[in-house]
Amino acid sequence: MKNESIAFIMAGRRQRHRRWILVTSFLVVLACILCGAMLLLGNTIHPVKDVIRALLGEQIQGVSFAVNTIRLPRMLAGVFAGFAFGVAGDIFQTMLRNPLANPNVIGITTGSSAAAVFCIVILHASGAVVSIASVIAGLATVTFIYILSRGRSFSIGRLILIGIGVQAMLNALISYLLLVGAEQDIPAALRWLSGSLNGSQMHELPPLILSVFIFAPIVIMLAKQLSILELGEQSATSLGINTDRTRMLLILSSVCMISLATSTTGPIAFVSFLSGPIAKRLVGVGFSNVIPAGLVGINLVLAADLIGQFAFVVRYPVGIITGIIGAPYLIYLLIRMNRKGEL
Amino acid sequence: MKSSSAVSKMHEVNSHIPKNFMVVLVIGFVLLGLSVFLSLSLGSRMVGLQEVLDGLFRQDIDSYEANVVRKRISRTVFSLFCGAALGVSGALMQAVTRNPIADPSILGVNTGASLFVVFGIAFLNISSAHQYIWLALAGAAITSVFVFGIGSLGRSGATPIKLVLAGAATTAALSSLVVAIMIPRSHVMDQFRFWQVGSVGSATWDGIATFIPFLLIGILIAILSAPALNALALGDAIATGLGVRIGILRLVAALGAVLLCGAATALAGPIGFVGLLSTHVMRLVLGPDLRFVIPMSAISGAVILTISDVSGRVIGSPGELEVGVVTAFIGAPLLIILAMRSKVSSL
Numbered sequence: 001m002k003n004e005s006i007a008f009i010m011a012g013r014r015q016r017h018r019r020w021i022l023v024t025s026f027l028v029v030l031a032c033i034l035c036g037a038m039l040l041l042g043n044t045i046h047p048v049k050d051v052i053r054a055l056l057g058e059q060i061q062g063v064s065f066a067v068n069t070i071r072l073p074r075m076l077a078g079v080f081a082g083f084a085f086g087v088a089g090d091i092f093q094t095m096l097r098n099p100l101a102n103p104n105v106i107g108i109t110t111g112s113s114a115a116a117v118f119c120i121v122i123l124h125a126s127g128a129v130v131s132i133a134s135v136i137a138g139l140a141t142v143t144f145i146y147i148l149s150r151g152r153s154f155s156i157g158r159l160i161l162i163g164i165g166v167q168a169m170l171n172a173l174i175s176y177l178l179l180v181g182a183e184q185d186i187p188a189a190l191r192w193l194s195g196s197l198n199g200s201q202m203h204e205l206p207p208l209i210l211s212v213f214i215f216a217p218i219v220i221m222l223a224k225q226l227s228i229l230e231l232g233e234q235s236a237t238s239l240g241i242n243t244d245r246t247r248m249l250l251i252l253s254s255v256c257m258i259s260l261a262t263s264t265t266g267p268i269a270f271v272s273f274l275s276g277p278i279a280k281r282l283v284g285v286g287f288s289n290v291i292p293a294g295l296v297g298i299n300l301v302l303a304a305d306l307i308g309q310f311a312f313v314v315r316y317p318v319g320i321i322t323g324i325i326g327a328p329y330l331i332y333l334l335i336r337m338n339r340k341g342e343l
Numbered sequence: 344m345k346s347s348s349a350v351s352k353m354h355e356v357n358s359h360i361p362k363n364f365m366v367v368l369v370i371g372f373v374l375l376g377l378s379v380f381l382s383l384s385l386g387s388r389m390v391g392l393q394e395v396l397d398g399l400f401r402q403d404i405d406s407y408e409a410n411v412v413r414k415r416i417s418r419t420v421f422s423l424f425c426g427a428a429l430g431v432s433g434a435l436m437q438a439v440t441r442n443p444i445a446d447p448s449i450l451g452v453n454t455g456a457s458l459f460v461v462f463g464i465a466f467l468n469i470s471s472a473h474q475y476i477w478l479a480l481a482g483a484a485i486t487s488v489f490v491f492g493i494g495s496l497g498r499s500g501a502t503p504i505k506l507v508l509a510g511a512a513t514t515a516a517l518s519s520l521v522v523a524i525m526i527p528r529s530h531v532m533d534q535f536r537f538w539q540v541g542s543v544g545s546a547t548w549d550g551i552a553t554f555i556p557f558l559l560i561g562i563l564i565a566i567l568s569a570p571a572l573n574a575l576a577l578g579d580a581i582a583t584g585l586g587v588r589i590g591i592l593r594l595v596a597a598l599g600a601v602l603l604c605g606a607a608t609a610l611a612g613p614i615g616f617v618g619l620l621s622t623h624v625m626r627l628v629l630g631p632d633l634r635f636v637i638p639m640s641a642i643s644g645a646v647i648l649t650i651s652d653v654s655g656r657v658i659g660s661p662g663e664l665e666v667g668v669v670t671a672f673i674g675a676p677l678l679i680i681l682a683m684r685s686k687v688s689s690l
Contacts, residue, residue: 100508148683157504161444161682164511168615168675175540175668179659189536190522269519314527320519327516331493334508338496 020287027282027295031079034302038075041310042066069202077200077265078301078318080208084261086297087219088254089272090279090289094226095250098156099333102273103138103258106163109267110170111141112259116266117174117192121181130263131207138259141166142251187317194319195268197305204264211260215253216294222250223290269319270326271300277333300325361629371642375423378649382419383412386656386663421546421554422652422666423645425607426617428558430644431565432603433618434625434637438572439596440491443623444503444681446674447483447604448615451513453541455486456608458517458524461538465524472550472610476557479609483601486513503685541614541667543652550610557606562641564599569633572596576631614667616674617644617651623677 039051046054046063054060054067089102103109115137119125125133145166149159174192190196225246228239237243258272278300279292301318304325308316361367383398384390390398390408397404398412429447436445436452447453459482463469469478493509495501521538537545571592574582582589607614621643625636648666651673655664 105511148679158682158685161504161507162679164507165675165678165682168671168678172668172672172675176658176664176672179662179664194519194522269515316523316526320522320526323515323519324523327512327519330512331509331516334505334512335493335496338493338505340497 016284016287020283020292023282024292024295027292027299031295031298031302034299034306035075035079037306038078038302039067039071041306042071073200073202073205074197074305075302076205076209077197078305079298080205080212081197081261081265081268082271082298082301083216083294084208084212084257084297085268085271085301086275086279087216087290087294088258089274089297090276090293091219091223091226091250091254092272093276094289095247096156096159098160099273099277100160100330100337101156102276103254104267104270104272105167105330106145106160107167107170108138108141108145108255109258109262109272110167110174112138112262113192113267114170114173114177116263117177117181121177121188127203128207131260134263135256135259138255138262139252141170142255190317190319191266193266194317194323195262195266196317196319197265197301198315198317200265208260208264211257215257218253219250219257220288220290222246222253223288226250226288226290266319268301269323270330271297271322274300274322274326274329277329359632361632361635364629364635367625367628367639371639371646374646375642378646378653379419379423381653382422382649383415385653386411386415386660417546417548417551418543418652419649421551421610422543422649424551424554424558425543425611425614426621426645426648427641428554428561428603428607428644429614429617429648430621430640430642431562431618431637432600432607433644434622434633434640435565435568435572435596435600435603436618437622438575438633439593439600440494440501440506441576442501442503442506443685444507444619444678446616446619447600447608448514448613448617449507449619449678450487450490450510451517452483452486452490452510452601452604453608453613453615454514454517454521455489456480456483456605457538457613458482458521459485460609461521461524465528472547472553475609476553476606480557480601480605483605483608484598486517487597487601489513536665537612539613540665540671541608541612542663542665543611543614543648544663544665546610554606554610557602561599561603561606562638564595564602565637566634568592568596568599569637572633573631576633612665612667614648614670616670616677617648620644620670620674620677621647623681 039055040046040048044062044066046066050060050063051067054064055072058064085103089104092102093099112134115133116130119130119133123129145159145163149155149162171193175189178189178192187196187198191198228235261268275293275297276289279289279296282296283289283292300322304321305318308318308321380392380395383395384392388408388411390411394406394408395412397406398409399416401409433446436447436450437443456479459478460475463474463478469475490506490509490513491501493513494506497505499505518539525538536542571582571587574585574587575589575592577585579589582592604618618640621640622636624643625639629635629639648670651669652666655666655669658664658669
């Protein structure tokens with residue numbers, strides 16, 4: 001009897017593990033297909049053979065420029081920003097135990113975006129200055145919102161409300177900076193208010209790519225502890241986890257990643273909000289959600305960018321598409337949470 | 344026990360004029376005059392008092408400054424009316440939802456109105472202020488019902504956090520759609536931004552004339568329903584006990600709020616936080632009695648919007664910063680403070 005139930009549990013675990021591997025590999029394959037589409041599709045569609053040769057460094061008239069200078073940076077920006085938004089969003093949502101508590105809704109990405117606009121438009125800085133400023137602004141925004149929402153007792157509802165207020169202020173600030181910098185054209189405004197991959201350039205990418213390679217492994221390693229944190233503070237402590245240190249590390253790493261992603265692509269709307277819940281739906285409970293969430297983030301950004309580029313007569317930036325997809329889901333989630341009385 | 348104290352509170356509320364009402368009224372009108380003067384004189388071209396008076400009253404003087412002042416008259420009048428509408432609309436929404444964090448923009452109603460107008464411009468070829476207003480009203484009404492519907496699901500009813508989140512989500516959804524409709528048609532940044540962030544810069548006398556009936560009806564509804572809304576503030580049961588038909592009251596007051604903010608949005612685009620700011624300032628100085636708070640919210644709304652518009656022109660000179668950006672920047676901190684002060688249980 002006892003052996004039977006253990007075998008039953010083990011079988012369930014194996015089954016969930018199989019599902020995890022299956023879903024993850026499916027997401028990887030899908031992401032690869034979308035990456036290919038990003039490289040192949042454009043104003044002119046070049047033969048696959050030419051695209052590959054151009055990527056390998058051969059100079060082909062017309063193809064090399066389109067692929068290496070326009071499409072490749074755009075694709076890489078989408079991949080790394082999508083991964084960063086997805087992973088960081090999932091970390092926040094799991095840690096605060098509320099899907100609404102993600103960097104996009106509570107205004108962290110807006111803080112980074114404001115700092116990036118200030119550096120680029122007003123100081124005419126680029127590279128490291130922009131990266132450092134946006135990371136500092138992201139961390140400052142988190143700290144600010146957290147201190148304000150602590151009050152007499154911490155409440156997640158208060159944190160979200162304050163985050164919405166902070167976001168409204170920062171958006172106003174971005175509008176002002178764009179006006180002062182005389183950069184008030186539509187592409188610039190859309191990039192910094194809702195995110196866009198248009199005009200991504202190779203030399204802007206290294207900070208983002210580096211941060212994902214440094215911080216994603218840290219986050220993924222800590223993710224196991226995160227699922228224990230989900231059981232609640234006391235259980236986590238009794239299972240031997242240093243909750244404060246784990247939290248600090250997770251917040252720091254997540255904020256660094258999304259801040260650098262934001263300083264490259266702008267705050268792509270709702271990706272950090274959508275990825276976690278979608279990944280959880282696909283993977284189910286029991287296994288770490290972080291890697292699938294990052295992969296969902298990549299797929300969302302690339303798919304939305306392809307839709308924005310090619311599905312309509314006019315080209316829409318990726319943030320508009322993710323906004324149109326994400327906001328109804330936010331409303332649906334609110335309806336469900338309200339019904340269950342979770343808010 | 345509870346009801347007798349409530350009734351005595353009710354009695355107290357109904358019999359007293361707030362001590363400082365006259366002072367507030369006088370200060371309100373002084374500020375109103377000051378903001379009118381500033382709105383006529385400041386901008387990318389600064390004009391002195393004498394020229395303002397010349398421009399207003401001496402039709403025979405044809406100096407450059409006098410003409411600048413004359414150009415600014417319609418804008419000033421419109422920002423006063425629009426601010427009054429948004430102020431009263433905010434007060435009504437707070438009273439109807441019994442929620443201190445309510446405002447046409449926070450609940451997404453302005454964006455709903457904006458989306459309908461943009462839709463009409465893009466697909467139905469509408470172009471007159473009159474048509475704008477009807478579409479905006481439809482948009483505002485539908486959005487209010489939608490947001491309030493989502494926010495009041497569940498056992499605990501419409502708590503502030505649920506309403507604000509429903510409003511924020513709806514705003515995000517609708518403003519993405521506004522941008523999506525505008526992008527292919529936006530040859531000019533100004534036009535594009537107008538339906539995303541409100542501005543009073545494009546006011547015309549025709550538009551103002553169309554707007555006035557809606558403003559008057561809305562404010563009339565607000566003033567007439569104020570005593571009953573005072574009773575509603577004590578709770579549904581007590582209000583019913585005091586003879587208020589709460590269903591009809593809610594409907595009428597919400598209609599007034601929609602009329603005011605819908606009409607304002609039709610002509611000015613979605614301007615945020617004016618209702619939140621003006622109502623809370625007035626409640627702070629006058630207390631909770633809506634018979635005084637509602638009319639004074641009209642005055643404070645007019646002052647806040649006009650001063651914000653002037654600031655936007657001065658800060659953004661030689662261009663201008665849309666008034667919606669300015670009001671968001673000064674209004675959002677109030678939202679944060681309200682969130683900080685509210686008790687956890689009421690969130």
